[in-house]
Amino acid sequence: xxxxxxxxxxxxxxxxxxxxxxxxxxxxxxxxxxxxxxxxxxxxxxxxxxxxxxxxxxxxxxxxxxxxxxxxxxxxxxxxxxxxxxxxxxxxxxxxxxxxxxxxxxxxxxxxxxxxxxxxxxxxxxxxxxxxx
Numbered sequence: 001x002x003x004x005x006x007x008x009x010x011x012x013x014x015x016x017x018x019x020x021x022x023x024x025x026x027x028x029x030x031x032x033x034x035x036x037x038x039x040x041x042x043x044x045x046x047x048x049x050x051x052x053x054x055x056x057x058x059x060x061x062x063x064x065x066x067x068x069x070x071x072x073x074x075x076x077x078x079x080x081x082x083x084x085x086x087x088x089x090x091x092x093x094x095x096x097x098x099x100x101x102x103x104x105x106x107x108x109x110x111x112x113x114x115x116x117x118x119x120x121x122x123x124x125x126x127x128x129x130x131x132x133x
Contacts (some may be wrong), residue, residue, distance in 0.1 A: 022056070022062070022064075023059040025118065030057070032126035033077075033125050033129035035129075037054055038050045040072070044072065052064075052068075062087075063087055063089075064087060069087060078124075078125060082121065
């Protein structure tokens with residue numbers, strides 16, 4: 001960095017509100033479930049290391065393998081297709097009927113925006129994390 005500019009050392013807020021970025025979504029989902037990076041590593045059967053997940057969340061890795069996304073979708077209890085779309089493997093399904101959105105919007109008066117849907121998914125992951133098993 002030039003001119004004496006310093007990097008920000010602020011910690012991330014609880015929810016970053018950047019649903020179009022895979023890393024931010026993964027971090028939000030992990031925090032909603034109250035899991036540490038190491039706990040996610042254990043929950044995936046060590047298929048996703050805590051170091052790799054940290055790099056994903058910080059945007060250093062932009063396109064993880066579908067296998068990694070599948071394991072994370074299971075741990076975070078979110079649709080696999082959502083993570084595949086965010087990683088760029090699937091085209092956004094705007095304009096097409098969305099089964100997932102229809103399921104989420106059953107109780108909504110109007111159709112949900114993409115941002116509302118992401119927030120709802122994060123909240124659902126949080127609620128599921130608190131439910132007794």
